[in-house]
Amino acid sequence: MVILEKLILETKNLTKKYKEEAVVNAVNLKVKEGSIYGFLGPNGAGKTTAIRLILGLTRSDQGEVYIFEKDFHKHRSEILSKIGSLIESPSYYPHLTGGENLEVFRRIWGIADKKRVDEVLEIVKLTQAKNKKAKNYSLGMKQRLGIALALLHQPQFLILDEPTNGLDPSGIHEIRELVKEMPKQFGITVMLSSHLLSEIEQVATDVGIIREGNLIYQDSLKELQKQAKPQIVLSVDQTERAKNVLADTPFEYFADENEIFILNPESHAVGLITKTLVEKEITIHRIEERGGSLEQIFLDMVGSDAS
Numbered sequence: 001m002v003i004l005e006k007l008i009l010e011t012k013n014l015t016k017k018y019k020e021e022a023v024v025n026a027v028n029l030k031v032k033e034g035s036i037y038g039f040l041g042p043n044g045a046g047k048t049t050a051i052r053l054i055l056g057l058t059r060s061d062q063g064e065v066y067i068f069e070k071d072f073h074k075h076r077s078e079i080l081s082k083i084g085s086l087i088e089s090p091s092y093y094p095h096l097t098g099g100e101n102l103e104v105f106r107r108i109w110g111i112a113d114k115k116r117v118d119e120v121l122e123i124v125k126l127t128q129a130k131n132k133k134a135k136n137y138s139l140g141m142k143q144r145l146g147i148a149l150a151l152l153h154q155p156q157f158l159i160l161d162e163p164t165n166g167l168d169p170s171g172i173h174e175i176r177e178l179v180k181e182m183p184k185q186f187g188i189t190v191m192l193s194s195h196l197l198s199e200i201e202q203v204a205t206d207v208g209i210i211r212e213g214n215l216i217y218q219d220s221l222k223e224l225q226k227q228a229k230p231q232i233v234l235s236v237d238q239t240e241r242a243k244n245v246l247a248d249t250p251f252e253y254f255a256d257e258n259e260i261f262i263l264n265p266e267s268h269a270v271g272l273i274t275k276t277l278v279e280k281e282i283t284i285h286r287i288e289e290r291g292g293s294l295e296q297i298f299l300d301m302v303g304s305d306a307s
């Protein structure tokens with residue numbers, strides 16, 4: 001059965017060039033309704049530019065953007081009225097309190113529901129700090145105030161560009177918990193960018209990886225995790241014979257001169273492999289588990305400078 005998932009965002013061939021060089025190169029993003037889409041890439045990979053193109057803040061050189069299954073350029077204001085975004089640092093009045101800031105924007109944007117200010121303060125857990133001046137907020141609180149502003153008009157899609165940049169571990173934790181709540185509690189699809197896999201890994205359901213303007217990976221986080229399955233590495237006294245023995249088994253493997261690598265091993269495989277080899281009088285010097293790190297997969301994809 002084919003389950004058709006609704007796409008909240010789809011870009012087709014999205015391209016932006018600066019001085020003839022494509023910083024976003026024919027990118028086809030697909031963000032599914034109800035997902036938390038982690039947009040991952042090293043600094044300078046093109047994440048902010050892509051997000052600015054999606055929101056119509058920068059003009060593309062080529063390609064199309066569909067949001068809520070509508071052509072962005074034809075339905076711009078309707079679409080924007082249902083999107084909340086936070087790009088880089090939030091804009092707020094430092095001398096006003098958090099509550100006053102939200103109230104000012106509520107009026108500017110013509111949001112009739114006066115209770116909405118308290119609702120968004122509650123969502124981002126700033127109720128206690130409502131009457132404190134924004135300039136005295138911690139960086140994490142300022143960032144949450146920015147998210148509260150982005151949520152004020154009850155968007156269906158929230159785009160956050162590097163929301164945890166510069167935050168301490170507790171600030172990062174708070175943003176992460178907040179983002180996780182969005183789809184389930186409020187029906188909001190989230191796209192967030194980061195250059196840190198560790199951050200995306202803890203919140204995202206889906207991942208897009210961009211490198212030098214090219215989208216080099218896009219799938220569910222689960223699929224990416226599957227790729228990070230560990231390998232069992234065997235070091236034996238007769239590698240050639242061991243290879244011949246293993247060729248008659250269902251296990252996938254490859255070998256170099258000294259070691260045999262068993263790919264995607266099931267939990268019972270190690271026992272069976274060792275038993276088979278020992279029965280053929282092959283001595284096993286060492287068995288170890290290697291790989292299995294999502295970080296390694298990411299670094300292999302984007303290059304080690306990404307760390």
Ligand SMILES: Nc1ncnc2c1ncn2[C@@H]1O[C@H](COP(=O)(O)OP(=O)(O)OP(=O)(O)O)[C@@H](O)[C@H]1O
Pocket residue numbers: 018023041042043044045046047048049050162195
């Ligand atoms: N207005 C501009 N003029 C010229 N080049 C630009 C402009 N904006 C961005 N770039 C270049 O485009 C590339 C992508 O930048 P972008 O800010 O989108 O990357 P990023 O992935 O968001 O990285 P970061 O996390 O460091 O912001 C970079 O090489 C950057 O120098």
